[in-house]
Amino acid sequence: MAIRFGTNPIAWSNDDLPELGGDTPLETCLAEASQAGFAGIEKGNKFPTDPAALVDLLGSFGLDFISGWYGAELRRRDAKAELAAMRPHLDLLKACHCEVMVFAETSGTVQGLMDVPVADRPVMAEADWPIFLDRINELGQRMADEGVRIAFHHHMGTVIEAGAEIDRLMEGTGPEVGLLLDTGHLTFAGEDPAAIARRWAHRVNHVHAKDVRPHVLSRARAERWSFLRSVVEGVYTVPGDGCVDFIEALNPLAEVGYRGWLVVEAEQDPAKAHPLTYARLGYRHLAAAAKEAGFQFEPSAESLAGHALRRPARTA
Known part of the structure; x- marks a missing residue:
């Protein structure tokens, strides 16, 4: 599959904080995602769970179904129990011909707790690592046998957040466990997305592209904000509106011939950051960065990739 550009509904309505965009109709999200130029979209909590209904709905807006988030608890249950727990979601992805599952280890996570600093996240005990791996x-082998591969999402507030933890995960697993490269979470964690991409480009099977506002990040760290408060205050934004160098982050992927989705995923308060406006800005910057990094992609995206990289005015 050639590289394609997608988005996530979290810019329109937030699954973790339903009050952010909770009254935005799903049809508005899908229509605007299509208007912004995206070819596909990831799952949100307003989406149908019947495969036929989901594909038909997205197709009516010219969108493909990319994948969807799954929060695992492999520190607490074995692979067989985890497979049983994820079965409805896995079957949905299979029925919709998705190639990867957005997969995070969420046992003990603080990502959804408004009053707990993200710095107080759980840390995996040394004795737990061999069991987890x-x-x-x-699980990765079992899922690959069913045609859907793990795209492991390192995530703020979880046990796999820092570069050293990503390295240990990748070093201790086989090719059935792929890596989801998330530029925003890496930057928030104090890592260089380009450095992680250089080390693990050959294992990356999905990409979340979001930018980070450095002035908000500085306050989040200094004042020990929770992950959710950081989101509400605007720590994340779309590519081109923050401090992430997307050309540098994408270069290693282009060099190894990455083929898959580049997903603009920037959770913001839609009352502060108009979703369609930011979706268009993010698409244009990401497409231009991908072209500069050496990617070749579908003609439908070529016109947007020709735009010069620029930084939009900050309104959130």
Whole structure:
């Protein structure tokens, strides 16, 4: 599959904070995602869970179904139990011909707690690592046998957040466990997305492209904000509106011939950051950066990739 550009509904309505965009109709999200130029979209909590209904609905807006988030608890249950827990979601992805599952280890996570600093996240005990790696290797093989591969999402507030944890995960697993490269979470965690991409480009099977506003990030760290408060205050934004160098982050992927989705995923308060406006800005910047990094992609995206990289005015 050639590289394609997609988005996530979190810019229109937030699954973790339903009050952000909770009254925005799903049809508005899908229509505006299509208007912005995206070819596909990831799952949100307003989406149908019947495969036929989901594909038909997205297709009516010219969108493909990319994948969807799954929060695992492999530190607490074995691979067989995890597979049983994810079965409805896995079957949905299979029925919709998705190639990857957005997969995070969320046991003990603080990502959804408004009053707990993200710095107080859980840390995996040394004795737990071999057990965890064995379980995720087994689960990755079982899922690959069913045609859907793990795209492991390192995430703020979880046990796999820092570069050293990503390295250990990748070093301790086989190719059935792919890496979701998220530029925003890496930057928030104090990592260089380009450095992680250089180390693990050959294992990356999905990309979330979001930018970070450095002045908000500085306050989040200094004042020990929770992850959710950081989101509400605007720590994340779309590509081109923050401090992430997307050309540098995408270069290693282009060099190894990455083929898959580049997904603009920037959770913001839609009352502060008009979703369609930011979706268009993010698409244009990401497409231009991808072209500069050396990617070749579908003609439908070529016109947008020709725009010069620029930084939009900050309104959130």
